[in-house]
Amino acid sequence: WYAEPQLAYLGMQNQLYTLNMFDIQAALVRDVFLGYLTLPDDKSQKQRQKDISEWQAREQTLSLDDHEAFSDLQTDYIRDIISCCDQNTVPKFDLERSNAGIYKFFQDKRDNILTYRDQPFHSIFFPDKEAPTSETPWIKNKDDSIEGFLQSIKTV
Numbered sequence: 001w002y003a004e005p006q007l008a009y010l011g012m013q014n015q016l017y018t019l020n021m022f023d024i025q026a027a028l029v030r031d032v033f034l035g036y037l038t039l040p041d042d043k044s045q046k047q048r049q050k051d052i053s054e055w056q057a058r059e060q061t062l063s064l065d066d067h068e069a070f071s072d073l074q075t076d077y078i079r080d081i082i083s084c085c086d087q088n089t090v091p092k093f094d095l096e097r098s099n100a101g102i103y104k105f106f107q108d109k110r111d112n113i114l115t116y117r118d119q120p121f122h123s124i125f126f127p128d129k130e131a132p133t134s135e136t137p138w139i140k141n142k143d144d145s146i147e148g149f150l151q152s153i154k155t156v
Helices: 019-033 042-060 067-084 095-111 146-152
Strands: none
Touching: 019 067, 042 067, 067 095
């Protein structure tokens, strides 16, 4: 589909960043549609294909169970898209902090499959903020309502 630069495809099948990636991809598409960013002309079709092929080749080298490498790939992909966007309007978040959070998530999961969901995380938007944790371990919690969660939050 590289031959059709007016066609926008958002998303990936195996995402670690989910909504943040959609935001960044949407910013790129928005900038193209509004004329803030001009895609290379038809003469550069080979360059577009080369760029796509390089990303695909990098992904093909990854082992499916190397979550950190997938995180690095997606971090670099987002960084690449951000570099193309209007810097005044692109969504801002700390990519390095986010990538570190993904690394921590997978390490917590390897450490203990039963307790990794009980681990707190830090916001990528507000670095000083840590998510509240529940008094009830995730595996024992049978109430997934917002009210139940708010009642079970540990108070400091």
